[in-house]
Amino acid sequence: QLRQMMLQNMGAGAAAAGIGGLGGEPAFFDSQQMAIQQQLNLIQQLQAQQSASERGGGFGSGGGGPMGGGALNDMETQAPAARKIKLEPPKQSSSAGTDSNGVPKTIAAHTHLLELSDPDGSRLRAYYRLSVDELFGFPPTPTDEEYCMRLNIPGMTPRMIPGTHLAALSAARFAEVALGAIVHNEVSLGMELCNAVVHCLKESVQEPVQPPYMFEVARSYFLLGVFRAFRGDMLRYFKYRRVCLTYVSKLDNDANAATLLAAIAFLDAWAYMIYNADEKKLPKIDDSIPPVERPPNSMGMSATEMEYNIKTNPGHIASDPRNQNWIQGAPPVYLNNEAPLPARSLDALACAVRTCCDQANGRFAAISKEAKSDNVKTIPQETIITPTTTAVLAHENELCSRNMVLSAFTLLQQYEAATPKSHKNQGIHLVISAMDAFLDNGDEDETGGFTDSQIQSLLSVCNTVIENPFLLHHGGPTYHMVSNAAVMLCHLLNGMYAMKGADGVRQQGDMEAAMFEEVLDTFIAVRKLLVIHRRKLPVKLRCHGIPRPSLGLPEEGKPFIDLGETLLCACRGCQGFVLMACSPCVAAERALAAENKRTVEAAREAQVESADDMDKDLDDLDNDFNLDDDALLGMLSQLIST
Numbered sequence: 001q002l003r004q005m006m007l008q009n010m011g012a013g014a015a016a017a018g019i020g021g022l023g024g025e026p027a028f029f030d031s032q033q034m035a036i037q038q039q040l041n042l043i044q045q046l047q048a049q050q051s052a053s054e055r056g057g058g059f060g061s062g063g064g065g066p067m068g069g070g071a072l073n074d075m076e077t078q079a080p081a082a083r084k085i086k087l088e089p090p091k092q093s094s095s096a097g098t099d100s101n102g103v104p105k106t107i108a109a110h111t112h113l114l115e116l117s118d119p120d121g122s123r124l125r126a127y128y129r130l131s132v133d134e135l136f137g138f139p140p141t142p143t144d145e146e147y148c149m150r151l152n153i154p155g156m157t158p159r160m161i162p163g164t165h166l167a168a169l170s171a172a173r174f175a176e177v178a179l180g181a182i183v184h185n186e187v188s189l190g191m192e193l194c195n196a197v198v199h200c201l202k203e204s205v206q207e208p209v210q211p212p213y214m215f216e217v218a219r220s221y222f223l224l225g226v227f228r229a230f231r232g233d234m235l236r237y238f239k240y241r242r243v244c245l246t247y248v249s250k251l252d253n254d255a256n257a258a259t260l261l262a263a264i265a266f267l268d269a270w271a272y273m274i275y276n277a278d279e280k281k282l283p284k285i286d287d288s289i290p291p292v293e294r295p296p297n298s299m300g301m302s303a304t305e306m307e308y309n310i311k312t313n314p315g316h317i318a319s320d321p322r323n324q325n326w327i328q329g330a331p332p333v334y335l336n337n338e339a340p341l342p343a344r345s346l347d348a349l350a351c352a353v354r355t356c357c358d359q360a361n362g363r364f365a366a367i368s369k370e371a372k373s374d375n376v377k378t379i380p381q382e383t384i385i386t387p388t389t390t391a392v393l394a395h396e397n398e399l400c401s402r403n404m405v406l407s408a409f410t411l412l413q414q415y416e417a418a419t420p421k422s423h424k425n426q427g428i429h430l431v432i433s434a435m436d437a438f439l440d441n442g443d444e445d446e447t448g449g450f451t452d453s454q455i456q457s458l459l460s461v462c463n464t465v466i467e468n469p470f471l472l473h474h475g476g477p478t479y480h481m482v483s484n485a486a487v488m489l490c491h492l493l494n495g496m497y498a499m500k501g502a503d504g505v506r507q508q509g510d511m512e513a514a515m516f517e518e519v520l521d522t523f524i525a526v527r528k529l530l531v532i533h534r535r536k537l538p539v540k541l542r543c544h545g546i547p548r549p550s551l552g553l554p555e556e557g558k559p560f561i562d563l564g565e566t567l568l569c570a571c572r573g574c575q576g577f578v579l580m581a582c583s584p585c586v587a588a589e590r591a592l593a594a595e596n597k598r599t600v601e602a603a604r605e606a607q608v609e610s611a612d613d614m615d616k617d618l619d620d621l622d623n624d625f626n627l628d629d630d631a632l633l634g635m636l637s638q639l640i641s642t
Contacts, residue, residue: 104199106192107170113193114173116143124180131183131473132226133176135427136263137342138219139256141172150212164207171200172216175223182230183473185536187618194227195625202632205639209247215256218247222264226475229267231622232538235283236629237271238325242289243636249292249318257314258339262346265333266476268326269353273477273571274541277357277383282325288637292319304335308395312336322387328354329387330399334407341415342428345408349431352404353477354388356438359401360573367587379572405435427478430464430471433457434481437488438577450492458492459519461485462526472533480569483530483543484577489523490546490561491580497560520549539602543569544578567601568594 099108113121142150144158147169161169178193201220209217225240244264251257275281295315305311308330310320317323317332333339333347365379392399409432412425437457450458465471465482472479496516527546534542545567554560568575568591575594579587 104196106195107174107199110174110177110193110196113177114170121177124177124184127180127183127470128176130468131470132179132223132475134425134471135266135346135431135474135476135478136259137425138259138263141169141176141216144169147212164204165210165213167200167203168209168213168217168220171197171204171220172223174200175220175227178227179223179230182227183470188621190227191618191621191625194224195628197224198625198628198632202628202635205632205635209250211250211252214247214250215260218244218251219260221247222260222267226267229270229475230473232541234271234274235285236626236633238283239285239289239633241267242285242292242324243633243640245292245318245323246289246640249295249315251314253313253338255340255343258333258336258343261314261317261327262333262339262343262350263475265327265331265347265350266353268328269350269357270475270477270480272326272328272354273357273480273573276379276570276572277354277361277386278380279325279382280380286324288633290640291321291324294319304337308335308391310335312339330391330395331404334404341411341418342425345411345415345428348404348408348411349428349435350476351388351392351399352401352408352435354386355392355399355401355404357571357573358384358386358389360571360576363576364572364587364591370585401435402439405432405439408432409436426464426468427471427474430461431476431478431481433460433464434478434485437461437485438481449495450488455492455515455519458485458488459522462489462522465529466522466525469529469533472529479530479533480543480571480574482526483546483569484574486523486526486530486546487544487563487566487577489519489526490563493519493523493549493561494559494563524549539598539605540570543571543574545601564590567597570595570598 097105099105101108112118113124115121144161144166147161147165148156148158174193174197178190178197181187181190181193197220201217201224204217221240221244225237225244228234228237228240241264244260248257248260248264251260295313301311310330310332311317312332312335317327320329322328327350331347331351334344334351336344339347361379362384365384368377368379392401397403408428412428412432416424434457437454440451440454440457461482462485472482493516496512496519500512500516527548530543530546534545547562547565549561554562563578566578568578572591575591579590582590
């Protein structure tokens with residue numbers, strides 16, 4: 001491909017010189033001779049790098065592309081030539097098609113969005129950075145010029161970048177604007193851009209993925225998984241996540257790999273909540289995308305690794321059998337002192353979320369046992385005593401939820417002190433404030449049983465989201481945390497109203513009356529945002545449907561906000577926030593009733609969507625583009641399985 005590009009470039013130069021040369025042939029041929037010599041020198045350097053990479057072995061060996069480097073699972077070095085597969089021609093979606101140049105229409109129509117000077121592309125990237133990337137903090141995708149500098153080959157220009165390399169870089173750029181579109185509720189545009197990512201990745205896997213752009217490929221598959229998670233397509237989410245881990249296992253142990261693994265762990269914590277830590281309920285994907293192969297044990301274990309019985313190397317984290325569906329056990333990125341501080345902080349928070357989910361399963365198991373109801377489903381023991389809980393119990397002083405949140409905050413403070421900048425990482429601060437409020441035991445002597453610091457944390461969470469609603473689109477459990485913070489404000493309002501009564505909350509000049517008004521205003525504002533966000537989500541991904549306060553003051557003995565009208569989230573960890581004041585029998589009955597209500601809500605939503613022409617068009621587009629996703633996943637399945 002590089003030779004063809006060189007010939008095309010020289011041919012184009014010759015044609016241009018012939019048109020405007022006017023007797024300058026000797027100068028033209030001299031310049032062409034110099035250009036050819038430069039190109040030959042470039043090829044020799046590329047070949048030298050390939051030979052050195054092949055001699056070095058490991059994930060950088062294998063050849064296949066002009067830069068050397070290893071294919072998925074090092075298949076180029078490990079499989080004899082007779083066993084190298086030929087990828088089957090994938091099925092094409094009927095609506096996508098190609099333009100007159102053979103370029104997929106979704107790429108041709110939106111390539112302009114990848115230009116840094118394009119206003120629409122800049123707008124979509126801003127949405128992405130204010131939402132998904134605000135928390136994860138990925139390094140920016142390099143421009144073509146920056147990528148040439150990364151290759152560190154004298155004379156390399158953007159026009160010489162091989163096609164598979166360009167495809168991988170374009171996939172990374174399309175993934176950012178696709179998520180920006182879906183965050184801004186431009187659903188059809190987001191789906192088209194997601195399809196462009198898929199086409200770029202299909203082109204990039206035609207040759208072995210090379211080390212210079214391995215991280216961009218891994219991140220693109222992760223962001224594809226995030227997109228699918230937003231759409232409620234959990235089967236393809238888990239498949240893309242597994243593919244991402246396969247590439248992560250080939251990455252060097254550096255800052256980028258740790259940042260990506262921390263992002264995966266936080267998104268995994270959300271899936272962990274959605275499925276209540278029950279791996280038996282997950283889609284079965286091992287036959288199509290096999291588990292990641294374990295790398296050879298090339299080095300000994302550090303003292304920390306031996307103490308916690310984990311490996312902190314990306315290859316071992318990605319291939320750990322426990323981590324094939326979601327990262328669990330002791331937090332590996334947090335325990336890696338060489339990892340970036342924000343990544344360690346985020347991984348610590350992910351561990352705290354998993355621990356809280358396990359504890360919620362244990363509490364509901366005890367409630368079910370005490371209620372002695374035949375209708376309540378049995379909670380599997382493996383969702384209570386999980387690898388995460390086992391690690392926490394073995395190192396409770398270090399890994400308990402409270403200490404994990406404190407450690408996350410300390411790490412973030414260290415990072416912000418070392419790298420002063422105008423932008424504050426609102427995302428991690430929001431999660432820390434929410435977890436701090438949730439894990440505060442409260443004080444019965446305080447207003448409504450809440451401490452002052454707990455109230456401040458809850459108000460901080462809600463006010464931060466009111467100022468920046470895009471934070472609800474984090475790839476992880478942030479939306480659920482904000483919903484539960486709003487529920488806790490309901491409990492606070494109910495407690496204050498019960499203590500002061502109708503006359504007390506109306507009293508002018510009273511500090512508690514002023515605080516009641518402040519909390520009420522905050523709750524009304526954040527509830528509106530949550531209602532809007534909830535409507536955009538698939539039913540199975542929705543958190544609580546929170547009731548509004550009474551328009552007038554309620555009757556004596558009635559709560560200010562009747563949480564009995566709440567449509568409960570399917571996650572047990574979230575249900576505990578609503579049912580925290582209920583007896584075991586009432587809690588069991590309401591949890592069972594909530595499951596029936598969710599079924600009714602799903603049926604009603606399906607009926608509304610079937611009558612909406614716009615929803616029908618989106619469904620048709622989604623079904624059509626799914627063919628391209630499945631074609632890509634089929635190609636990857638062949639590569640990984642061989």
